[in-house]
Amino acid sequence: MKKPNVPQYNPNPKTIGEHIRKRRIEGGLLQKQVAAQFGISEDTLTYWENERSQPQVHHYPAIISFLDYYPFDHETDSLAGKLKQIRHCYGLNFKQCASRLAVSVDAVKRWEYGKPVAYPSTRQLIETVWQQLPNCLPQHPS
Incomplete structure (x- = not known):
């Protein structure tokens, strides 16, 4: 069974996490690549993207x-x-x-x-x- 084609990000981001996720996905980047750019853990980036925490x-x-x-x-x-x-x-x-x-x-x-x-x-x-x-x-x- 094929997975439904659900957008992986909000096309009109409002939060900083949504902005990061949209840019990352459009750029074909993995969370670990972006996390390394920011000097943070992959889990931290996941939290930002999912609005579980905000960047300092x-x-x-x-x-x-x-x-x-x-x-x-x-x-x-x-x-x-x-x-x-x-x-x-x-x-x-x-x-x-x-x-x-x-x-x-x-x-x-x-x-x-x-x-x-x-x-x-x-x-x-x-x-x-x-x-x-x-x-x-x-x-x-x-």
């Missing part, structure tokens, strides 16, 4: 590079959205981002959650860093 932010740059686009759907018009994209593209947690901006962790969290940035110099720094993101500005294809 430090894996985002490798994932974005593998996908060849930015897979997140948040807006990037506001300073909050740009700051989030900066953290994702560089794989920075809040503490690392705060250190690079020479501000407190609480400030980065407040800004990313939409509170206004008080200093014009900090706003300009975030804008400048965002405009220089490596291979990170294109959103995923719709």
Whole structure:
């Protein structure tokens, strides 16, 4: 008896795991090949693809590079959205981002959650860093 032809991935991925699975299958790659690229176990990749866990932010740059686009759907018009994209593209947690901006962790969290940035110099720094993101500005294809 022949197996039914069921799609192996969501053609319109919404989650990061769905994006990875779609790209992997379309590229004819095995989970162990992709896992090796990310420096993770095959089980970890399986968990990501099946939404049993989410990648930590430090894996985002490798994932974005593998996908060849930015897979997140948040807006990037506001300073909050740009700051989030900066953290994702560089794989920075809040503490690392705060250190690079020479501000407190609480400030980065407040800004990313939409509170206004008080200093014009900090706003300009975030804008400048965002405009220089490596291979990170294109959103995923719709």
